[in-house]
Amino acid sequence: MEALRIESTHKTPRVILDPENGIFEFSGRSIPEDAVSFYSPILDWLDQYAKKPLALTHVRFDLEYFNTSSSKNILEVLKRLESIHASGHEVRVTWYYDEDDEDMEETGQDYQALLNLPIELSVKVQS
Amino acid sequence: MQLNNIIFVYQGEVTADLVSSILQMVENKLEGEGEDRKVKKRVFNVMVECLQNVYHHLDALPPTDPNNPIRDKTALLMIGREEKDYYIITGNHVQNDRIPDLKSRLDRINRASKEELKQLYQEVLTGTGFSEKGTAGLGMIDIARKSGQRLGYDFHPVSDKYSFFSLEARVSRIPEK
Numbered sequence: 001m002e003a004l005r006i007e008s009t010h011k012t013p014r015v016i017l018d019p020e021n022g023i024f025e026f027s028g029r030s031i032p033e034d035a036v037s038f039y040s041p042i043l044d045w046l047d048q049y050a051k052k053p054l055a056l057t058h059v060r061f062d063l064e065y066f067n068t069s070s071s072k073n074i075l076e077v078l079k080r081l082e083s084i085h086a087s088g089h090e091v092r093v094t095w096y097y098d099e100d101d102e103d104m105e106e107t108g109q110d111y112q113a114l115l116n117l118p119i120e121l122s123v124k125v126q127s
Numbered sequence: 128m129q130l131n132n133i134i135f136v137y138q139g140e141v142t143a144d145l146v147s148s149i150l151q152m153v154e155n156k157l158e159g160e161g162e163d164r165k166v167k168k169r170v171f172n173v174m175v176e177c178l179q180n181v182y183h184h185l186d187a188l189p190p191t192d193p194n195n196p197i198r199d200k201t202a203l204l205m206i207g208r209e210e211k212d213y214y215i216i217t218g219n220h221v222q223n224d225r226i227p228d229l230k231s232r233l234d235r236i237n238r239a240s241k242e243e244l245k246q247l248y249q250e251v252l253t254g255t256g257f258s259e260k261g262t263a264g265l266g267m268i269d270i271a272r273k274s275g276q277r278l279g280y281d282f283h284p285v286s287d288k289y290s291f292f293s294l295e296a297r298v299s300r301i302p303e304k
Binding site: 010011031033064065067068069071072075098100101102103106110113114 | 143146147150151164165168169171172175176179182183245248249252253265266269272273
């Protein structure tokens with residue numbers, strides 16, 4: 001299947017879903033008014049990937065900001081990953097946050113609490 | 128309510144483009160003034176939620192009846208900075224019959240501890256809390272979590288059908304250690 005690549009904008013993140021190497025990435029900011037239309041092609045893609053996932057998928061979330069309508073959609077993304085993981089195809093999620101960004105750290109903890117999926121919280125190395 | 132040092136104030140119709148422009152303008156301003164990074168992020172986050180909340184609310188309304196003297200599709204947006212806090216104020220008309228529900232949500236949020244807000248956020252995120260549709264509930268909880276202070280609000284009656292609802296969120300300029 002084809003990789004999905006979306007370039008970032010002021011309001012939406014860069015998304016890379018690479019099925020060859022099992023490397024997924026969401027980075028930047030996610031603050032669109034209409035998060036559903038941004039995320040629905042991503043969810044559709046993940047539904048396809050879930051039919052034949054790799055034995056191991058790495059997922060990197062490196063978000064600077066996101067709004068609450070994105071947070072529901074990101075939960076949907078993570079639920080898709082959770083079911084891939086439950087089907088015996090390992091999924092490792094890393095949730096990056098700036099050292100002083102407690103809010104982003106807490107959001108990562110919220111998702112950890114809500115899902116049966118290994119989510120590692122990791123402090124981003126300052127550039 | 129005494130307001131000083133207004134960074135931005137707007138009254139009129141609220142479009143998605145307008146919200147984007149305001150966010151960008153205020154972000155540039157905070158950046159330019161060298162505000163603490165953590166404070167800047169919080170202000171920006173709270174501002175996104177406040178403005179988008181109003182935008183979604185107004186966007187969902189039917190077109191204004193030309194015979195209606197209340198401009199129910201317009202809003203007031205204001206952002207300012209005081210010695211200790213940034214404040215973000217939004218104001219819009221709401222139908223009086225919506226007030227009890229809004230008020231009870233706001234009171235519940237204001238009564239909640241940090242831990243209870245976290246729990247409430249998770250409940251609404253997964254669709255088990257607040258029982259009503261939409262993400263507006265989640266937006267307000269998120270604003271309260273990031274603000275760390277009580278949300279100020281007021282319903283000012285304007286007619287037998289409408290009141291002017293104002294919501295004030297504050298973000299401390301003093302970064303926690």
